[in-house]
Structure formats: structure tokens, C-alpha cells
Amino acid sequence: xxxxxxxxxxxxxxxxxxxxxxxxxxxxxxxxxxxxxxxxxxxxxxxxxxxxxxxxxxxxxxxxxxxxxxxxxxxxxxxxxxxxxxxxxxxxxxxxxxxxxxxxxxxxxxxxx
Amino acid sequence: xxxxxxxxxxxxxxxxxxxxxxxxxxxxxxxxxxxxxxxxxxxxxxxxxxxxxxxxxxxxxxxxxxxxxxxxxxxxxxxxxxxxxxxxxxxxxxxxxxxxxxxxxxxxxxxxxxxxxxxxxxxxxxxxxxxxxxxxxxxxxxxxxxxxxxxxxxxxxxxxxxxxxxxxxxxxxxxxxxxxxxxxxxxxxxxxxxxxxxxxxxxxxxxxxxxxxxxxxxx
Numbered sequence: 001x002x003x004x005x006x007x008x009x010x011x012x013x014x015x016x017x018x019x020x021x022x023x024x025x026x027x028x029x030x031x032x033x034x035x036x037x038x039x040x041x042x043x044x045x046x047x048x049x050x051x052x053x054x055x056x057x058x059x060x061x062x063x064x065x066x067x068x069x070x071x072x073x074x075x076x077x078x079x080x081x082x083x084x085x086x087x088x089x090x091x092x093x094x095x096x097x098x099x100x101x102x103x104x105x106x107x108x109x110x111x112x113x
Numbered sequence: 114x115x116x117x118x119x120x121x122x123x124x125x126x127x128x129x130x131x132x133x134x135x136x137x138x139x140x141x142x143x144x145x146x147x148x149x150x151x152x153x154x155x156x157x158x159x160x161x162x163x164x165x166x167x168x169x170x171x172x173x174x175x176x177x178x179x180x181x182x183x184x185x186x187x188x189x190x191x192x193x194x195x196x197x198x199x200x201x202x203x204x205x206x207x208x209x210x211x212x213x214x215x216x217x218x219x220x221x222x223x224x225x226x227x228x229x230x231x232x233x234x235x236x237x238x239x240x241x242x243x244x245x246x247x248x249x250x251x252x253x254x255x256x257x258x259x260x261x262x263x264x265x266x267x268x269x270x271x272x273x274x275x276x277x278x279x280x281x282x283x284x285x286x287x288x289x290x291x292x293x294x295x296x297x298x299x300x301x302x303x304x305x306x307x308x309x310x311x312x313x314x315x316x317x318x319x320x321x322x323x324x325x326x327x328x329x330x331x332x
Contacts, residue, residue, distance in 0.1 A: 002206055002207060002237075002238040002241065005205075006124055006125075009124055009125075009127065010124055013120070013122050013124075014120075017118050017120060021116065021118050023116065023118075027115060031124075036267060036270070037241060037267075038237045038238060038240060038241045038267055039124075039241070085262070085263055085266045085296060085299050085300045086299040086300075087270065087299060087300055087301065087302070088298075088299060088302060095302035095303060096303070097302075099270075105123065105124045105125060106120075106121060106122055106123045106124055107120040107121070107122045107124065108119075108120065108121065109117055109118060109119045109120055109121075110117075110118050110120060111115055111116065111117050111118070112115070112116055112118070113114065113115055113116065
């Protein structure tokens with residue numbers, strides 16, 4: 001639901017870089033989106049296509065790298081990929097786990113001419 | 114000639130900056146802030162009314178209400194005689210930290226120990242936006258079904274406290290308390306869970322005692 005606002009923010013940041021680096025057009029935008037975020041890649045793609053009908057990003061390719069959720073156990077130090085909804089440590093069944101990957105939501109780089 | 118420009122720019126950076134400033138202002142005034150989140154109609158405002166009634170003689174309270182439109186919720190809280198400010202997002206599906214910063218300017222923070230921020234009813238987007246709060250509290254009601262943690266794990270993962278509301282109706286629904294508790298234990302094993310009814314007051318003694326301990330115990 002909030003992907004439109006996210007994409008507006010992304011394009012503002014991108015357009016700032018376009019000015020700074022005197023680019024005529026953007027050909028590629030690369031995002032990193034962790035699965036702990038509520039930002040859906042399909043919705044981001046849709047919003048990107050709607051918002052880049054004209055302007056410096058028109059025709060640019062949007063690449064989204066999704067990151068799995070990885071948690072670390074504070075008790076036994078095991079690191080594990082979270083599958084489904086179970087955040088408990090698969091090794092010691094510990095409850096003291098914290099997410100070490102999956103919260104990412106950033107613009108990695110842009111390419112342009 | 115194609116040119117690559119490294120960015121590594123966090124998309125929510127603007128919100129995170131505002132949230133950081135809110136956190137500083139609140140800490141400076143000795144206010145603890147609680148972000149109350151749930152789907153629409155789970156009973157957040159009724160829970161708030163009952164919680165305010167239980168705590169207002171012991172703790173100085175304040176409320177920020179978030180809704181798409183109307184002052185209805187703020188009016189309910191205002192009747193209880195505590196400072197309240199209503200944010201109308203005008204259609205926005207969540208509160209962000211800048212909206213909360215503006216609302217904080219309208220409240221007498223020096224006279225508040227515990228600030229409730231009632232988020233817009235939505236189980237997805239609010240989890241993404243840090244408001245500068247100290248504690249995220251989530252409300253789920255038995256009429257929504259016991260499968261909500263499995264369907265919306267991010268919100269349940271983020272919350273430190275989960276209030277399961279409308280327990281007075283549990284026998285009229287197919288809500289499976291065991292299944293709900295089992296899923297919460299997987300997603301967020303450290304969460305405090307309180308089974309309450311804002312209508313009858315069941316469970317509020319435990320919840321309010323916990324909250325008092327939290328407010329007083331925190332440096």
C-alpha cells in the first residue's frame with residue numbers, strides 16, 4: 001500500500017544524483033529489498049513503471065535484489081535463514097534471536113548516460 | 114558512455130532521521146512513547162480509553178491519534194481529561210515520524226510521562242515506519258481469527274507487546290487460542306501477550322500493572 005510513497009522517495013533521490021552527475025538519462029536502477037520489509041517487489045515495479053513514464057528515468061530498467069531473512073541466535077551463535085514464520089533457533093531452540101539480514105531497503109546504485 | 118553511480122541510500126532515511134529527532138526530544142522531556150498498532154476495528158481506541166482510566170491517577174498521560182479522517186477518536190480521549198492531538202493523514206495508510214513530530218509540538222510534553230501514539234488501522238505499513246517510540250504494542254482481536262500472526266508475521270515480529278482483545282467474544286468465534294499462541298511463540302518468542310476484553314475489563318489489571326512497571330522501571 002505504501003510502495004507508491006516509497007517509489008516517489010526513491011525517484012527523488014535518484015533525480016538528485018542525475019543532477020549531481022550531469023546524467024542525461026538513467027538506464028538502470030538497482031534496489032536491495034529485504035524480506036522483513038513490507039515493500040513488495042511487484043508493487044514497487046508497478047509504481048516505478050507508472051512514475052517513470054517521462055523524466056530522466058523513462059525507459060530505465062528496475063532491478064530488485066531480494067534478501068532472505070537471516071537471524072542469529074544469541075545463545076548458541078548459530079546463524080540461520082528464517083523459513084516461514086519460525087524465528088526460533090533450529091539448533092538449540094533458543095528464543096533469543098535477532099534479525100541480521102532482511103531489513104534492507106536501499107538504493108544500491110544507478111546507471112546512466 | 115554508461116556511467117555507474119553508487120548510492121547505498123536508505124529509502125526510509127528521511128523518516129529514520131525524523132524518528133531519531135523525536136526519540137531525542139522525548140528522552141529529553143522524560144516521556145516514554147508507545148506506538149499502538151492493529152487492523153481497523155480491533156478495539157485500539159476502546160483499549161486506550163480503559164487504559165487511560167486505569168492509569169491517569171498514577172501516570173501523566175498524553176495521546177496522539179492517527180486516522181485517515183475525522184476527530185472522532187480524539188474526542189473520545191478528550192472526554193477523559195488528558196491532552197490529545199489528532200493527526201488526519203488524509204488517506205495515508207500509516208503515520209510517519211514527521212507527522213508525529215508536528216503533533217508532539219502541539220502537546221505539553223513536560224506534563225506527560227507516557228505518550229500513546231495510536232497508529233492508523235493497518236497490519237502492514239505501520240510496521241515499516243519508526244516513529245521514535247520506545248515500545249511497539251500491537252492489538253489483535255479474536256474476531257479477526259487466530260491466523261493473523263501467520264498471515265502478517267512482520268507486524269507480530271516487531272511488537273514487544275501483543276494485546277489479544279475481545280476475549281468476551283471468544284466462545285462465539287472459532288478463534289483457537291493455542292494456535293495463536295503457538296504462532297506468536299515462533300515469530301516473536303520474546304513478546305509479552307495479554308488476553309483482554311476492553312468491553313468487560315478482563316485482563317486489564319495485568320496489562321496496566323505491566324505498563325506501570327515499564328514506565329517506572331525504564332531509566
